[in-house]
Amino acid sequence: MKAILLTGFGGPDVLRLSETPTPEPGPGEVRVKVRAIAVARTKDVATRAGRPPFGPLITTFPHILGTEHAGTVDAVGTAVDPALVGRRVAVSAILPCGGCRACRQNHEEACPSLALIGVHRAGSYAEHCVAPAENVHILPDDVGDAEAASLAANGPVARAQLDAGDVRMGTVVLVLGAAGSLGSTVAALAAHRGATVLGVSRRPAALDGLPLTAALDADTLSDQIRDAAGENGIDCVIDNLGITHLTESYLPALAPLGRVVVSGAVEHSPVPVPLLPLYLRGQSIIGVRTGNRYQISALWRDVQHGFRPPASHLQRLPWADTALAHHRVEAGTARGQTVLEVS
CATH class of the missing domain: 3.90.180.10 (Medium-chain alcohol dehydrogenases, catalytic domain)
Structure with a gap:
């Protein structure tokens, strides 16, 4: 071959x-x-x-x-x-x-x-x-090969992240790197669940075509995030980047009982996290390595119910x-x- x-x-x-x-x-x-x-x-x-x-x-x-x-x-x-x-x-x-x-x-x-x-x-x-x-x-007959490969690569991880973040109807979720392969799938699946989705990218134009409530610029995130999140704040952050200045921008807007779900760190360097507000507000930081077999099977059930990349x-x-x-x-x-x- x-x-x-x-x-x-x-x-x-x-x-x-x-x-x-x-x-x-x-x-x-x-x-x-x-x-x-x-x-x-x-x-x-x-x-x-x-x-x-x-x-x-x-x-x-x-x-x-x-x-x-x-x-x-x-x-x-x-x-x-x-x-x-x-x-x-x-x-x-x-x-x-x-x-x-x-x-x-x-x-x-x-x-x-x-x-x-x-x-x-x-x-x-x-x-x-x-x-x-x-x-x-x-x-399914109506899912093409390219769609299927994309779903297999990103769907189970996206589903695991959203489950860990308790993302459901009415949840406000912030997706960093939403223009990327995993980020775009996370954003689309969150919207499929009925969440309010805020996407972040250093190239906001690259977010066009995603089902977002707001597209935010990574370079000016701290100036935009409060207005975008609303008075109740962000319920879940999907952070696959692990970049210090972005973390410092979104943590103050994280709602009480809010969750930060992490599946990547592009800079491979430590990100400082203030622990005092974390425990006073009952917030969590959760690492998700990949999707397991349950998440893989559940992803294909989502596809049966109309989810597509x-x-x-x-x-x-x-x-x-x-x-x-x-x-x-x-x-x-x-x-x-x-x-x-x-x-």
Whole structure:
């Protein structure tokens, strides 16, 4: 088969289209003929460059990147229903151990041995990819492959964040980095739940097309946030950036019992948090690593009830342009989720 091979750490030019053996599914696995692949900033772009957290785990080259994807099942291993062959599916990348305390409690996201397709084993930058059968979800006919790959990549995490933040009808939620791949999905899913959604970006024009009550400029957030939040303040902040000046802007507007949900820190530096107002107002800061199997299944139920990723923030590129996709994501010029389409 053809695959985009990671030939070594470096810039986007280390990704090379080449030939490699077609994988065969083992017991409990399926093989998917790949049609669309979500490009992830951390799992793909940072790993390609050799950066943490996943870059140091790649020790053998060439390697095939690519985590969440969509396509058609074309082969199954033993102990897998052969009726899956020919079905269009979306594929989750998480590989929990299944036996640790966290896994037994249905919190696979906390599994200390959690692995990923595309990092710990060959991924989906290829014409075929093998995954456990329990990682595939059959797609509705009206969900395209690119949509499905985007949903698989961002939907479970977005759902886990909104659940942790108790976001529901009438909640006021502030989404930092709302123009990005995860942020745009969080904003859309929060609006789908009936929340009042305030989006923040350093490029407010990039928020056009999202279901926002207000689009706020990251550079002048402290001047805008009080008016946007209203007299009761913000019930939940989804912060996947971890930038000090933004944190200092939104914390004073956090409502009593408000929650800050964190799934990223782009600067990798400590953010000072004043603890006195935090406990006096009963507020919480919650870390969400990824979506677990419950969140993954629940996300596809949301899709059955009409949730879709924002079309304005779904960027398609042919997989021949994988290097270009990496360049745009790395440079911060990509809007929303970039998806590679395999013809």
